[in-house]
Amino acid sequence: MSKKIKEKVEKPYRKPLIKRRKPNRSVWGDIFLYIFLIFVALVMAFPIIYAVSSALKPLDELFKFPPKIFPQNPTTDNFSDLFVTMGKSWVTFSRYLFNTVWITFAGTFGHLIIASMGAFVLAKYEFPGSQGFFKVVTVAMMFTGYVTQIPNYLILNKLGWIDTYWAIIIPAFASPMGLFLMKQFMEGLPTSLIEAAKIDGATEWTVFKNIVMPNVKPAWMTLIIFSVQALWNNKAATYIYSEERKTLVYALQQIQAGGIARTGQGAAVLVVVMVVPIAIFVFSESQILETMASSGLKE
């Protein structure tokens, strides 16, 4: 694929930002808004900062009163404790971590491929049933997974997947949100690009693999963040009951149930749980926002 075409494709998504100060704004309004925003941002960030700092506090500082927001002598004891104290328990902490990583990785990977394939034909071709199917998908975004949880349990039970990782991974492939965002974003791709490749004799699969997918990289990140966020935080307690297949969030609840002596470790797990989705978001923010620009529901 030539470089010239690539440039032509990437440009239209990036719209220039408004940089100049707008003429119809009052200075006092701006100052007031900045102060207000800083205040709200502090309030929003406080619980997260507090969680991180308690994970770094040694035991004696955790129960100090009045409490200090930032630890005096930060340690990583709480994190190593997770592996040491829970290393002796029946199911080790690293096992919970592995379960979560595996479920998240497999679920996200499959979701990305399957949803992109569906989104590609829905966005770029017209065939009987395409619009109807997409409408059903948008309706599916309107109810939460809790509605389908019980029949899903019965279905997974029939398939014999209860108490395996597949019970979490396979349903995650079909998340409607991913298909929706991918399809909306792919509609922005110029059709001429696909037609040109077709004339050159490419099959649909090659078009999809070599032309469409490389051009929708921002949307990949968006699908990944939503899928990771859902799977990483998955408690999985209803479909999986063997202790050695349970996830990190479940372990977190166990540790918190362990009472006041485990406060530091609880905070450490909290940090482990939240750091992954937030880190992915921080590194891919601009791509995600690029995708979300086409997220609107048109009717």
Place this chain on the structure above:
Amino acid sequence: MKEFFDKYVILRKHNAKVAWKKAKKAKMCYAFLAPYAILFTMFYVFPVVASIYFSFTYYNILESPRFLGLNNYISLILEDDIFLMAIKNTLMIAIITGPLGYIMSFLFAWLINELPRWVRSVAVIIFYAPSIAGNCYVIFSVFFRGDAYGYVNAFLMNIGIIDTPILWFINPTYMLPICMVVILWMSLGTGFLSFVAGLQGIDKSQFEAGYMDGIKNRWQELWFITLPNMKPMLMFGAVMSITTAFGVCDVTMALCGYPSTDYAARTIVTHLFDYGFTRFEMGYACAIATILFLMMILTNKAVQYLLRRVGT
């Protein structure tokens, strides 16, 4: 009349034939869509249908389902006091946190839109982080601990508003309000991102035309230019807000316990879990799920109808 009907049938047949021919031509498309379509039908469409079917039966997995007619719904509404409580709580949470979270999402997206680029990136991370921070909300149980060492209690006692510590998560008066605060803290989610992205995509020349036409301040600009341009995103954000507002259960279960004191923090989803996975009364649980499903879909449709009217 008959002539008209015949013509209609012929037209229909013709349309079907055309569709069939097109479908034959588009085999490739179906092949691409098939993996997703099969899984989607299996785990999203079929369960809804199954849930409606089971809601008319008594089913406990071991025995085969026994048809009960509307009995599940009748006992839900007339006999189950706790379910009515759950509906009341869910509606309270949905009515307060749904619209408020939605407005907050838009307001903050709009306010940070004019900040310089890097400040805006940082602001988006700060505002969005709580909603993807997983179980971070359990940290609120430290702030609102029930003894005198809980930070909120200690603070209120120090400034003399209360003289005995309040049991925040055990006293039914305080449970729901605190849960609402936590939910609001987490409410700048997907909709917020969509708003931020949408606001950046609005054509700049429209604002310039606005200055020429004498738009005086930011509020006029918001009403006459920004909002009409944001309609598709507003719709999307509304879907997200409503779905999360009705699905509340994690926060209440983690903070107030499960079951909570006097069922004061029970939501529809908690009730569903109770019957589905603790008592294994699947039929009854499916009736609850069906009611929740209808509530969500109808609210969504109603709100979309309202939003379509904005600015027309």
